Amino acid sequence: MTKICIIGYGKMGKMIEQLAPEKDCRVVSIIDPNCPDLHSEITKESLGAADVAIDFSHPSVVVSNLETLIKLGQTCVIGTTGWNNELPRLRDMALQRDMGMVYGANFSLGLNLFSRVLQSAVEIFDRFEEYDLLAWEKHHAQKADSPSGTAIELARLILEHSSRKSEVVYDKLERKPQAHELHFASIRGGQIPGTHALSFDSAADSIELIHTVRSRSTFAMGAIAAAGWICRQKRGV
Numbered sequence: 255m256t257k258i259c260i261i262g263y264g265k266m267g268k269m270i271e272q273l274a275p276e277k278d279c280r281v282v283s284i285i286d287p288n289c290p291d292l293h294s295e296i297t298k299e300s301l302g303a304a305d306v307a308i309d310f311s312h313p314s315v316v317v318s319n320l321e322t323l324i325k326l327g328q329t330c331v332i333g334t335t336g337w338n339n340e341l342p343r344l345r346d347m348a349l350q351r352d353m354g355m356v357y358g359a360n361f362s363l364g365l366n367l368f369s370r371v372l373q374s375a376v377e378i379f380d381r382f383e384e385y386d387l388l389a390w391e392k393h394h395a396q397k398a399d400s401p402s403g404t405a406i407e408l409a410r411l412i413l414e415h416s417s418r419k420s421e422v423v424y425d426k427l428e429r430k431p432q433a434h435e436l437h438f439a440s441i442r443g444g445q446i447p448g449t450h451a452l453s454f455d456s457a458a459d460s461i462e463l464i465h466t467v468r469s470r471s472t473f474a475m476g477a478i479a480a481a482g483w484i485c486r487q488k489r490g491v
């Protein structure tokens with residue numbers, strides 16, 4: 255049985271708490287400074303001798319959470335997005351500590367399969383110049399970061415597999431996009447758990463690949479699976 259500490263008791267933290275028992279995991283501690291009944295700080299004691307900590311908190315706190323986890327040598331899974339700029343530094347810190355850490359912008363199995371399909375599709379359409387490529391994502395109104403971490407990762411894959419797109423533009427464009435630019439738009443509103451789409455567009459037709467999350471359980475199940483995996487004596491990032 256894997257013992258889990260949840261960091262961040264919001265939509266994702268609650269989903270992990272609910273689903274963990276189905277996957278032979280036990281939640282031994284929950285840390286969230288904004289919930290009076292829970293632990294407010296990450297310490298050796300508040301981690302509750304967990305095998306693994308799972309962080310789904312907030313982009314503004316994840317870096318300091320992770321620094322603390324690394325100092326404590328705590329095996330961890332980081333689902334919180336919006337800290338890409340700090341990744342190289344924190345990865346080095348974790349590697350020096352010889353600990354196990356998994357991070358991911360999207361723990362959904364379906365999205366990970368979708369990204370494989372996307373890579374193949376980009377390569378296929380790359381041979382046909384009549385097709386341009388554009389992408390968009392939409393998320394609920396409470397999402398703190400934009401573009402989504404998944405959009406950043408999908409854009410990276412698209413640039414890697416396309417010979418015609420060499421730069422991604424996320425912001426609004428007050429000009430025509432250039433041919434080498436991939437325009438990746440973000441829309442925020444309502445309750446949408448997460449939708450990512452890629453469109454191959456020509457004068458004659460349009461082909462769209464869309465991944466639509468129906469339930470946050472898809473992220474939670476992936477994060478719990480990652481937690482079980484990294485706990486099996488694995489080290490590294």
Ligand SMILES: NC(=O)c1ccc[n+]([C@@H]2O[C@H](COP(=O)([O-])OP(=O)(O)OC[C@H]3O[C@@H](n4cnc5c(N)ncnc54)[C@H](OP(=O)(O)O)[C@@H]3O)[C@@H](O)[C@H]2O)c1
Pocket residue numbers: 261262263264265266267285286287288310311312313315319332333334335336358359360361362396397473
């Ligand atoms: N990788 C993936 O597969 C995946 C999937 C879904 C979401 N995410 C990401 O995961 C993060 C959380 O998403 P969510 O939908 O669960 O957000 P959420 O509902 O806002 O939950 C985040 C929780 O963390 C709390 N929090 C704030 N500061 C904290 C701290 N210092 N320590 C611990 N907890 C703290 C928040 O409290 P307050 O609300 O009071 O500030 C809130 O309860 C976001 O970055 C989101 O983009 C990733």
